[in-house]
Amino acid sequence: MAVLPKPRGPLSEALIAALVCGSVEAIAVRPGSSEDAALTLWTLYEMSYRGYDGVDDRLEFEPELVRVRRELEDDLERRLRERWPGRPSYDDGFAAAFFAMIEADDGPSLARFVQREATAEQAIELLQHRSLYHLKESDPVALTLPRLPAAPRAALAELQYDEYGGGRPERLHAHLFAEGMAALGLDATEGGYVDEAPVEVLEQNNAMSLFGLNRRLRGASVGHLAAFEATSSLPCRKMAQGLERLGFPQEIREYYEEHVEADAVHEQLAARLICEPLIAAEPDTEDDVWFGAWTCLDLESRIARHLLERWDAA
Numbered sequence: 001m002a003v004l005p006k007p008r009g010p011l012s013e014a015l016i017a018a019l020v021c022g023s024v025e026a027i028a029v030r031p032g033s034s035e036d037a038a039l040t041l042w043t044l045y046e047m048s049y050r051g052y053d054g055v056d057d058r059l060e061f062e063p064e065l066v067r068v069r070r071e072l073e074d075d076l077e078r079r080l081r082e083r084w085p086g087r088p089s090y091d092d093g094f095a096a097a098f099f100a101m102i103e104a105d106d107g108p109s110l111a112r113f114v115q116r117e118a119t120a121e122q123a124i125e126l127l128q129h130r131s132l133y134h135l136k137e138s139d140p141v142a143l144t145l146p147r148l149p150a151a152p153r154a155a156l157a158e159l160q161y162d163e164y165g166g167g168r169p170e171r172l173h174a175h176l177f178a179e180g181m182a183a184l185g186l187d188a189t190e191g192g193y194v195d196e197a198p199v200e201v202l203e204q205n206n207a208m209s210l211f212g213l214n215r216r217l218r219g220a221s222v223g224h225l226a227a228f229e230a231t232s233s234l235p236c237r238k239m240a241q242g243l244e245r246l247g248f249p250q251e252i253r254e255y256y257e258e259h260v261e262a263d264a265v266h267e268q269l270a271a272r273l274i275c276e277p278l279i280a281a282e283p284d285t286e287d288d289v290w291f292g293a294w295t296c297l298d299l300e301s302r303i304a305r306h307l308l309e310r311w312d313a314a
């Protein structure tokens with residue numbers, strides 16, 4: 001179970017109070033800031049994963065909370081779509097154009113920074129921010145599984161089988177990350193570091209839940225997955241090298257080492273056997289596959305810029 005965050009404004013304050021007392025009156029306040037909005041949406045989404053200790057699980061579909069969630073996610077989706085430049089034109093099939101977009105991505109790299117120069121403190125801070133996602137790794141896109149036609153559904157199940165440990169709970173990727181956190185003496189509770197997360201990290205997590213929880217956005221969900229996997233293998237090698245340079249324990253390096261090979265396979269699966277067949281079976285999803293993929297790169301580069309600027313390393 002996740003831990004309820006500390007409010008960051010009037011809307012998250014009203015929501016958290018309602019969750020704790022269990023009776024929901026009309027929530028009439030507006031978000032006080034983009035952080036307040038992002039944290040409120042994150043808190044609502046967690047109700048659809050593991051929920052919170054002491055919070056009634058039935059509130060997941062409480063109409064007033066669904067209304068608030070819809071307003072916040074409509075606003076997030078509108079902003080994400082406004083940023084997106086649109087899909088490239090291409091003739092040679094999705095996968096070739098997709099890998100060309102990944103190749104052309106020149107956003108700043110946190111993994112390169114950790115590999116070469118991050119201090120132990122900076123690396124710990126990054127792991128804390130990453131824990132928001134890695135402790136429930138693959139869960140958002142798992143929600144997309146039943147919404148896909150047969151061929152991409154089978155391929156996504158194959159990919160997820162790896163993410164969820166191939167039948168071995170101790171190999172679950174989220175569990176590997178939790179072991180790494182514990183070996184560093186960090187809190188491995190889901191959402192344990194949400195109070196420290198900047199708005200960019202909250203939005204990255206919210207975008208994955210938005211895409212995973214809404215069937216109409218299944219294209220964006222698998223597009224996001226493909227871009228995530230395709231930008232993981234080499235950066236994970238750099239992370240593992242950086243954590244070794246800093247003398248971090250084997251457990252946390254192992255999480256990254258596991259992804260060097262796994263994600264080199266996953267990126268091929270995601271692009272060629274999930275996205276491409278989805279577009280072939282349901283051509284209406286094509287734009288959203290690109291939208292999801294581009295949004296993945298954009299949200300990651302916003303986090304990287306934010307942290308590197310704060311660390312004076314940009």
Ligand SMILES: [Fe+2]
Pocket residue numbers: 137163173259
């Ligand atoms: Fe993974």
Ligand SMILES: [Fe+2]
Pocket residue numbers: 163229262263266
């Ligand atoms: Fe993966």
